[in-house]
Amino acid sequence: xxxxxxxxxxxxxxxxxxxxxxxxxxxxxxxxxxxxxxxxxxxxxxxxxxxxxxxxxxxxxxxxxxxxxxxxxxxxxxxxxxxxxxxxxxxxxxxxxxxxxxxxxxxxxxxxxxxxxxxxxxxxxxxxxxxxxxxxxxxxxxxxxxxxxxxxxxxxxxxxxxxxxxxxxxxxxxxxxxxxxxxxxxxxxxxxxxxxxxxxxxxxxxxxxxxxxxxxxxxxxxxxxxxxxxxxxxxxxxxxxxxxxxxxxxxxxxxxxxxxxxxxxxxxxxxxxxxxxxxxxxxxxxxxxxxxxxxxxxxxxxxxxxxxxxxxxxxxxxxxxxxxxxxxxxxxxxxxxxxxxxxxxxxxxxxxxxxxxxxxxxxxxxxxxxxxxxxxxxxxxxxxxxxxxxxxxxxxxxxxxxxxxxxxxxxxxxxxxxxxxxxxxxxxxxxxxxxxxxxxxxxxxxxxxxxxxxxxxxxxxxxxxxxxxxxxxxxxxxxxxxxxxxxxx
Amino acid sequence: xxxxxxxxxxxxxxxxxxxxxxxxxxxxxxxxxxxxxxxxxxxxxxxxxxxxxxxxxxxxxxxxxxxxxxxxxxxxxxxxxxxxxxxxxxxxxxxx
Numbered sequence: 247x248x249x250x251x252x253x254x255x256x257x258x259x260x261x262x263x264x265x266x267x268x269x270x271x272x273x274x275x276x277x278x279x280x281x282x283x284x285x286x287x288x289x290x291x292x293x294x295x296x297x298x299x300x301x302x303x304x305x306x307x308x309x310x311x312x313x314x315x316x317x318x319x320x321x322x323x324x325x326x327x328x329x330x331x332x333x334x335x336x337x338x339x340x341x342x343x344x345x346x347x348x349x350x351x352x353x354x355x356x357x358x359x360x361x362x363x364x365x366x367x368x369x370x371x372x373x374x375x376x377x378x379x380x381x382x383x384x385x386x387x388x389x390x391x392x393x394x395x396x397x398x399x400x401x402x403x404x405x406x407x408x409x410x411x412x413x414x415x416x417x418x419x420x421x422x423x424x425x426x427x428x429x430x431x432x433x434x435x436x437x438x439x440x441x442x443x444x445x446x447x448x449x450x451x452x453x454x455x456x457x458x459x460x461x462x463x464x465x466x467x468x469x470x471x472x473x474x475x476x477x478x479x480x481x482x483x484x485x486x487x488x489x490x491x492x493x494x495x496x497x498x499x500x501x502x503x504x505x506x507x508x509x510x511x512x513x514x515x516x517x518x519x520x521x522x523x524x525x526x527x528x529x530x531x532x533x534x535x536x537x538x539x540x541x542x543x544x545x546x547x548x549x550x551x552x553x554x555x556x557x558x559x560x561x562x563x564x565x566x567x568x569x570x571x572x573x574x575x576x577x578x579x580x581x582x583x584x585x586x587x588x589x590x591x592x593x594x595x596x597x598x599x600x601x602x603x604x605x606x607x608x609x610x611x612x613x614x615x616x617x618x619x620x621x622x623x624x625x626x627x628x629x630x631x632x633x634x635x636x637x638x639x640x641x642x643x644x645x646x647x648x649x650x651x652x653x654x655x656x657x658x659x660x661x662x663x664x665x666x667x668x669x670x671x672x673x674x675x676x677x678x679x680x681x682x683x684x685x686x687x688x689x690x691x692x693x694x695x696x697x698x699x700x701x702x703x704x705x706x707x708x709x710x711x712x713x714x715x716x717x718x719x720x721x722x723x724x725x726x727x728x729x730x731x732x733x734x735x
Numbered sequence: 736x737x738x739x740x741x742x743x744x745x746x747x748x749x750x751x752x753x754x755x756x757x758x759x760x761x762x763x764x765x766x767x768x769x770x771x772x773x774x775x776x777x778x779x780x781x782x783x784x785x786x787x788x789x790x791x792x793x794x795x796x797x798x799x800x801x802x803x804x805x806x807x808x809x810x811x812x813x814x815x816x817x818x819x820x821x822x823x824x825x826x827x828x829x830x831x
Contacts, residue, residue, distance in 0.1 A: 344814075345814050348810040348814070441790055455788060455789050455790070481798060547779070550775060550779055552772075553773040554776070556773070557773060572816055575814035578816035584827070585826050590753055593751050602750070603766075605752065606747065606750050610746045620770075620773065623777075625788055629785060630781070664765050664769065665765075668769070681790030706790075
């Protein structure tokens, strides 16, 4: 394997053993960007000079014989809705096209303490609204496995960068599947931690009761290491949970014997691609062979998850995005006669179509006369969806199902039909509504050789068990060693 | 159609958005399609079910009220589209 294809844990050992320098590694990743970024377009900002300087500093430390942390000197990408001090943070929106974050998100502060090399900011659907990264105001990202296909979304740039070898690791954010689904589409590992596990301070808000930051990596081992770094209570986010953070790498054990794995029948119904069903069923058989006990379960309110999610998340978004008024930051439209006209013109001119659509759905659902029928109703069904999981987890340790109903589709194929796009999120949104952790690991390919992901769902704050199942499955296969064929590779 | 032209105009005002005349029919249709789909929720019996706004069993998180360093004023103003004398500047709000 080439350097840019290796996972972080292998590269870390190579750095420690002085087989490579961080500068060699960083230059290999930057050369890979020169080679393939024109086709993949995963990045909105590339901080090349900073990356080189960071790498050199790490090499000096190693030369002096100092010990280095896990991510030290290893290049990664940050989704562009995570505030990075002194670096543009655009959310792939024209309204923030010149916004330079004046502070670091808590996850950035935690990461920077580890001294990684930050390559740049990754493309996404505008304000994380979308499942294909086609809603970026700036560029469409190509899936490294077939650049005519979408990388998924909204963290499509993060997943594509890891899959293309233009980043070793990345951070994404997941409101309704935005880490897990692009990980599935791009053949990499992505985890949404339990709501509250990772601080949201400095994550540009989309839907505050659902948003969560998480890692996108080449394998489960890297995922556990990065989760260790970013987790924990933060007084800047009052919804971050005050629970001890375990060492997640201790969960990397090849053993699922006796674990009860629930298979929700509602996730294998209409609309599921036959290749997805086949590969996910094979993965379930594999878990059984490895000693897990397979239990069929029912999550009866699954059918209502899309409606519930697409009422709650736009309602929260309508509120959160009211801040884009052209006053304190972001773009401002010119030639307005008064304040309200200035705000209206600014938002009309600089927000994209899907963002406007969700703001309007949200305001409709929250408006007088419709609040009870839509928003309040959705909150009640949200409780029923959560209770489905509570009941299921009385019986089983983890739940396993597809991450997405289909593999990656062609750019442009679904974008004109918003409802069809929303229906793609059926397997991922229930976890966000219930606040549960979930991971997507590669489990095979479609007949067109596009990756397919297996989703493993855990109890709240039990990332350890899903990591254990994911690791055991991963090690029984070789998908985590496969790389997209791209450029000269 | 559930959403009328008037509803659409109302929601645009609430959202502080202008809907261009040539997009109005398309936006109305799309909003209607989505709302019609959402109607599947009416089949769910939610009598006696409490709304769930937030999954965590926490509320009212307090901390000591101590003075801490906050964002520097120049930095806080650094992204402002228009500023003057250390303030954000907006079109006149009050009448003379």
